[in-house]
Amino acid sequence: MTQTLKIGPHEFHSRLLLGTGKFASLDIQDRAVKASGAEILTFAIRRLPIDNPEAPNFLEKLELDKFTLLPNTAGAYTADEAVRIARLAKASGLCDMIKVEVIGDPKTLLPDPVGTLEATRRLVEEGFVVLPYTSDDPILAKRLQEAGAAAIMPGASPIGSGQGIVNPHNLRFIIEAAKVPVIVDAGIGGPADAALAMELGADGILLNTAVSGAKDPVLMAEAFKLAVEAGRKGFLAGRIPKKRYASASSPAEGMIE
Amino acid sequence: MKLKINGEEREVAGVENISDLLSAFKLEKKILVVEWNRTIVNKEEYANTRLSDGDQIEIVHFVGGG
Numbered sequence: 001m002t003q004t005l006k007i008g009p010h011e012f013h014s015r016l017l018l019g020t021g022k023f024a025s026l027d028i029q030d031r032a033v034k035a036s037g038a039e040i041l042t043f044a045i046r047r048l049p050i051d052n053p054e055a056p057n058f059l060e061k062l063e064l065d066k067f068t069l070l071p072n073t074a075g076a077y078t079a080d081e082a083v084r085i086a087r088l089a090k091a092s093g094l095c096d097m098i099k100v101e102v103i104g105d106p107k108t109l110l111p112d113p114v115g116t117l118e119a120t121r122r123l124v125e126e127g128f129v130v131l132p133y134t135s136d137d138p139i140l141a142k143r144l145q146e147a148g149a150a151a152i153m154p155g156a157s158p159i160g161s162g163q164g165i166v167n168p169h170n171l172r173f174i175i176e177a178a179k180v181p182v183i184v185d186a187g188i189g190g191p192a193d194a195a196l197a198m199e200l201g202a203d204g205i206l207l208n209t210a211v212s213g214a215k216d217p218v219l220m221a222e223a224f225k226l227a228v229e230a231g232r233k234g235f236l237a238g239r240i241p242k243k244r245y246a247s248a249s250s251p252a253e254g255m256i257e
Numbered sequence: 258m259k260l261k262i263n264g265e266e267r268e269v270a271g272v273e274n275i276s277d278l279l280s281a282f283k284l285e286k287k288i289l290v291v292e293w294n295r296t297i298v299n300k301e302e303y304a305n306t307r308l309s310d311g312d313q314i315e316i317v318h319f320v321g322g323g
Contacts, residue, residue, distance in 0.1 A: 019323030029321070044322025047263040047315065048289050050282045059319040060288060074322050088317055091290045091297045159323065186323075208323030 005204055007181055008097070008129035008150035010068060014039045015198070016228045017070065017183060018221070019208025026056050028217050036211065036221035042070045042099055045085050064094065070131065072099040079118035086123050098123060099153070099185075100132040109159040113140050117147060124148035133185050136170040142177060151180050153206060156197065157187030160209040164193035168200060175201040191220075191227035198231025199239070258310045276303040278314070289318045 005012045018038035023029035033041065041062075049055060059069075071089035076082035079102060086098045100119045104112030111134050120132045129150045134140055136154045144152055154174055157163035164187065165171060175182050181203035188194055188207040197205055205228055214220035260269050260278075272278045275298055279285050291298045292315040298306050 020321040021323045023321060042323055043319040045290075045317050046320045048284070048287065048318040050262060050284065050316060053282065053284050053287060057288075057318065058321055069319070071319060072322055087297055088290045088292060088315075089319075091299065092288065092319070093300075094288070094319075206323075 005181060007131065010097070010129070012039045012068070014225075014228075015204040015232060016194075016225055017042065017185075017204055017206040018211065019206065020058055021208050022212040023058075023217065024212075026058055026061065029058055029212075030061070032211055032217040032221040035218050035225065037225045039066075040068045040070050040097075042072050042206065042208070044072055044074045045089050046075075068097065069095040070097045070099050071095055072101045072133075073119070074101045074103075076102050076119070077104075077112070077115070078102065079115045079122065082115065082119035083122050083126075086119075086128060087126075090128065096127070097129040097131060097150075100130055111135055111155070113137065116140075117143055120144050120149050121147045131183070136167050136174065138170055138173040138177060141174045141182075145178060145180055149180060151183050151203070152178055153183045153185035155186035156184050156193060159186045160213075161187050162189030162210060162213075163187050164189045165196055165200075168196070171197065171202070172200055191223045194224055195227040195231035195234070198228055199234045201235055202231075204228075258308065258312075260308065261311075261313045263314070263316060272308060274304055274308060275306045275314075278308065279303065279316075284316070287318065289316055291316055 005015050014037045016038050017040040018036050019042045073082035073085040082102050102112045102115035102119050103109050116132050120130050123130045131151045131153055132144050132149050133153045141152045156165040183204040183206050184197040184202045185206035188210045194205045211217050211221045260267050272281055294313055
């Protein structure tokens with residue numbers, strides 16, 4: 001059995017988490033979300049345009065009882081900023097999970113390890129179910145887990161870069177040592193990247209640009225749904241090892257002469 | 258009174274509390290969160306939170322993001 005994904009007190013069937021940013025239209029977004037089978041959707045917290053309150057908003061059209069919201073602290077460069085955003089998200093009453101995102105540099109959007117760890121500690125203390133977006137540093141992942149993170153979310157490569165997994169070895173180290181789910185988040189490009197991450201033993205994948213930026217986001221969402229399922233089954237099925245030399249598939253005996 | 262709302266100085270007349278403010282901008286039905294002078298105000302407290310000249314208010318909502 002492929003089992004469910006357990007994050008804190010929550011349980012999910014889908015191992016694909018979907019970001020909701022940068023979709024060309026609400027209609028495409030809605031169809032892509034459905035095609036992905038995702039149960040967890042991420043959101044950002046931003047100022048409401050008070051002079052244009054009727055501007056279309058994806059969340060307001062969403063069937064909230066069918067999804068779990070995972071707001072992020074995107075925009076935060078310090079732990080203080082992340083905590084402030086997280087509290088605002090929680091005050092909506094719609095969610096208790098938070099994706100901690102504390103960025104260290106605007107060009108690479110790589111996470112600030114110090115701010116991420118501090119924000120995680122503080123928000124765990126305040127009762128949030130914390131999912132920190134982090135680098136692929138196995139020691140930092142260990143510290144985040146010790147701080148009480150409900151899951152670890154290491155990046156495959158920089159956000160939106162589509163590079164896929166640049167360091168599968170570190171990801172492997174993180175997965176082997178983790179006692180909480182490991183969700184590969186950021187930099188996923190194509191379905192093969194997601195399948196590889198799952199085959200390495202990841203518990204889930206979070207992606208956004210890989211779907212919203214694709215030529216056909218709805219079809220791509222479906223492709224990722226299948227890739228995550230395939231990778232998970234491949235991991236559980238126990239693949240063959242890589243060998244230097246060949247090993248024939250057809251029998252050696254009984255050959256005609 | 259002068260209020261700074263979402264980073265903009267505004268002159269808003271006829272509002273006494275946060276509930277009035279949201280009505281004035283037709284935001285009563287929106288999914289949003291209010292932070293008043295750096296304190297988050299719960300929905301139940303909107304009517305009880307009196308506004309004063311110079312108050313700083315952030316009104317936020319959920320948007321698409323990764």
